[in-house]
Amino acid sequence: xxxxxxxxxxxxxxxxxxxxxxxxxxxxxxxxxxxxxxxxxxxxxxxxxxxxxxxxxxxxxxxxxxxxxxxxxxxxxxxxxxxxxxxxxxxxxxxxxxxxxxxxxxxxxxxxxxxxxxxxxxxxxxxxxxxxxxxxxxxxxxxxxxxxxxxxxxxxxxxxxxxxxxxxxxxxxxxxxxxxxxxxxxxxxxxxxxxxxxxxxxxxxxxxxxxxxxxxxxxxxxxxxxxxxxxxxxxxxxxxxxxxxxxxxxxxxxxxxxxxxxxxxxxxxxxxxxxxxxxxxxxxxxxxxxxxxxxx
Numbered sequence: 001x002x003x004x005x006x007x008x009x010x011x012x013x014x015x016x017x018x019x020x021x022x023x024x025x026x027x028x029x030x031x032x033x034x035x036x037x038x039x040x041x042x043x044x045x046x047x048x049x050x051x052x053x054x055x056x057x058x059x060x061x062x063x064x065x066x067x068x069x070x071x072x073x074x075x076x077x078x079x080x081x082x083x084x085x086x087x088x089x090x091x092x093x094x095x096x097x098x099x100x101x102x103x104x105x106x107x108x109x110x111x112x113x114x115x116x117x118x119x120x121x122x123x124x125x126x127x128x129x130x131x132x133x134x135x136x137x138x139x140x141x142x143x144x145x146x147x148x149x150x151x152x153x154x155x156x157x158x159x160x161x162x163x164x165x166x167x168x169x170x171x172x173x174x175x176x177x178x179x180x181x182x183x184x185x186x187x188x189x190x191x192x193x194x195x196x197x198x199x200x201x202x203x204x205x206x207x208x209x210x211x212x213x214x215x216x217x218x219x220x221x222x223x224x225x226x227x228x229x230x231x232x233x234x235x236x237x238x239x240x241x242x243x244x245x246x247x248x249x250x251x252x253x254x255x256x257x258x259x260x261x262x263x264x265x266x267x268x269x270x271x272x273x274x275x276x277x278x279x280x281x282x283x284x285x286x287x288x289x290x291x292x293x294x295x296x
Contacts, residue, residue: 004183066103081180083110098289125149126179130208169172201280225260234271
């Protein structure tokens with residue numbers, strides 16, 4: 001009974017804290033074979049497994065490499081979080097379109113699971129450590145491991161990808177949805193030179209009592225200058241239908257522009273939190289293929 005009461009108040013607090021979209025359970029139907037398994041007429045795929053430093057989380061990374069030769073300077077590349085679900089979005093019609101447009105390398109960073117999402121692992125990996133606030137909610141949610149996951153991404157996963165194909169270090173992009181969007185922002189804040197272009201879709205900006213909005217005010221890194229960011233949102237989550245000043249995404253974009261980031265906010269009318277995953281990912285893949293920056 002006590003455990004039930006704790007869960008009830010935890011759920012209520014999540015809603016009040018504005019982090020509900022990030023913790024809401026998505027469709028967890030097993031993904032089945034993806035295009036890496038069935039094959040493509042335009043790309044070939046390689047994969048590798050990785051473990052977290054504490055050996056508690058287990059990752060699978062797919063890299064989609066165009067069959068055509070890479071440019072002399074290397075290929076532009078998009079790194080996609082929630083890689084299992086991202087791979088399920090890829091089909092040969094999309095790959096045929098982007099190979100003709102610009103042939104980017106696609107890197108899907110997922111988990112060793114047949115499910116589209118590993119809820120517990122992504123909550124820890126994608127969320128930043130929140131300041132101590134006296135609330136136990138973030139300990140209950142098992143978040144705050146983004147720094148450790150970023151080390152794995154930059155020190156292990158990215159070097160492996162570079163052994164598989166030649167990348168253009170000036171044309172690397174990072175995309176994430178929901179908690180993944182938080183990780184995109186956290187990486188922009190803490191390691192801005194890691195990627196040139198950042199795409200945060202339906203980022204759970206209520207995490208840690210709006211900590212990402214607060215931290216934007218204090219950013220001072222000169223490496224932020226020239227980085228591009230697209231903040232995308234649908235008809236749920238952080239959208240306010242009032243003035244732009246009341247919209248967390250628009251406010252964050254404005255704050256980051258003052259820090260030298262080339263930031264833009266895009267609204268997707270009619271799309272709720274879940275469908276934003278596929279819509280924003282496909283738009284991002286097409287933009288990267290065409291070498292369009294997030295602010296075009």
